[in-house]
Amino acid sequence: MRRRIASFDDLRDAITAYRLPRILIAALELNLFTAVDTGAWTVPALARKVNVSERGLAILCRNLAMAGLLKKSGETYRNSRLSATALNAQHPAYRGDYLKLIISHWADWGRLLESVKSGLPLDHGEPDEPDHRRRFTWAMHHRTLDTAPKIAAQIDLRGARTLLDLGGGPGTYAMAFLARNPTLRATVCDRPAAVDVAKEIAATHQAAARLSYLPLDIMVDAIPGTYDVIWYSNVLHIYGPKDNQALFRRVLAALNPGGRLLIQDAFLHDRDGVFPEEASLFAVSMLLFTEKGNTYSAAETKTWLTAAGFERIKVLRMKKGTEDWEDGILEARSPRTNGETRARRTGSAKNSRSRSLS
Numbered sequence: 001m002r003r004r005i006a007s008f009d010d011l012r013d014a015i016t017a018y019r020l021p022r023i024l025i026a027a028l029e030l031n032l033f034t035a036v037d038t039g040a041w042t043v044p045a046l047a048r049k050v051n052v053s054e055r056g057l058a059i060l061c062r063n064l065a066m067a068g069l070l071k072k073s074g075e076t077y078r079n080s081r082l083s084a085t086a087l088n089a090q091h092p093a094y095r096g097d098y099l100k101l102i103i104s105h106w107a108d109w110g111r112l113l114e115s116v117k118s119g120l121p122l123d124h125g126e127p128d129e130p131d132h133r134r135r136f137t138w139a140m141h142h143r144t145l146d147t148a149p150k151i152a153a154q155i156d157l158r159g160a161r162t163l164l165d166l167g168g169g170p171g172t173y174a175m176a177f178l179a180r181n182p183t184l185r186a187t188v189c190d191r192p193a194a195v196d197v198a199k200e201i202a203a204t205h206q207a208a209a210r211l212s213y214l215p216l217d218i219m220v221d222a223i224p225g226t227y228d229v230i231w232y233s234n235v236l237h238i239y240g241p242k243d244n245q246a247l248f249r250r251v252l253a254a255l256n257p258g259g260r261l262l263i264q265d266a267f268l269h270d271r272d273g274v275f276p277e278e279a280s281l282f283a284v285s286m287l288l289f290t291e292k293g294n295t296y297s298a299a300e301t302k303t304w305l306t307a308a309g310f311e312r313i314k315v316l317r318m319k320k321g322t323e324d325w326e327d328g329i330l331e332a333r334s335p336r337t338n339g340e341t342r343a344r345r346t347g348s349a350k351n352s353r354s355r356s357l358s
């Protein structure tokens with residue numbers, strides 16, 4: 001979506017757009033959809049159950065009905081299909097860990113000016129702090145459990161025997177690739193607390209026997225082994241350009257000849273590096289929560305990949321409505337033979353650079 005604020009009314013509408021999110025968050029903080037569950041509730045009965053005022057709840061429920069999350073019929077309210085499932089803690093499809101994460105960002109976004117002034121993240125716990133990492137990893141699972149199978153269905157991994165899910169967190173993508181590719185073996189690599197969550201999630205899947213684990217710091221430790229495919233999803237934006245370029249060199253060394261690096265991220269795609277909207281908005285989260293993170297253009301990322309020695313770089317397009325990010329998957333290949341790798345390292349990098357940018 002391209003937003004253009006040209007009039008004062010546009011500006012007012014953009015600013016007052018905080019109202020609906022605030023209504024949704026109040027309802028989630030109240031666990032309202034869990035309280036409604038499969039029932040039909042009058043406002044007085046529901047107010048007693050969730051222990052709030054009738055007047056407050058009547059206005060909240062009317063707005064939730066306006067937004068489509070509650071269905072109003074006469075004097076009673078019921079859950080919609082979405083609120084009865086993903087927003088209802090009593091339902092197996094509940095995605096509460098992701099909801100909790102994005103709700104927690106409300107207060108952080110309220111402090112945006114602090115980060116704009118300092119250029120630094122707000123003071124959060126260490127990324128390695130195990131409790132934080134555990135909560136975050138479950139949130140990532142609840143974020144992608146719908147998307148990962150759709151992406152895995154569109155990426156042809158025939159011929160690949162091994163896949164490394166680098167910074168794979170809960171391993172939701174690794175599990176989705178394993179489910180689609182019965183002879184594939186996958187490895188989830190992440191910080192130890194994230195890998196523990198990946199193990200718990202994998203234990204509920206049949207393909208768990210084909211999944212192994214590498215608990216390590218990908219920015220510090222060597223990446224052991226070599227792989228046919230390295231899936232690098234939603235990690236690029238956490239780091240600055242220098243760290244990303246250094247990682248690409250190490251990733252290339254961990255790929256078999258002709259192997260594929262698949263990078264899924266919030267890439268900017270227009271010439272000026274402004275759109276899509278989500279990619280620019282997401283950079284604000286990186287300002288708030290990371291030391292050097294940002295979102296990058298696909299073209300800039302291609303130049304880093306080319307300089308690292310990757311070739312045949314292209315954007316893989318997923319079907320509309322199935323993507324994690326709009327046009328957000330870059331594919332890059334390692335040279336097919338060691339001879340090619342040597343040639344590139346000894347002087348052909350300039351040629352490959354101009355080829356990849358054309």
Ligand SMILES: C[S@@+](CC[C@H](N)C(=O)[O-])C[C@H]1O[C@@H](n2cnc3c(N)ncnc32)[C@H](O)[C@@H]1O
Nearest residue numbers: 140167168169190191216217218219233234235
């Ligand atoms: C935004 S999550 C993405 C998880 C998953 N790949 C996905 O797309 O849903 C980023 C992941 O990268 C991992 N990560 C970031 N820096 C890391 C590092 N230095 N070493 C190991 N893992 C790292 C985080 O722990 C986290 O699980």
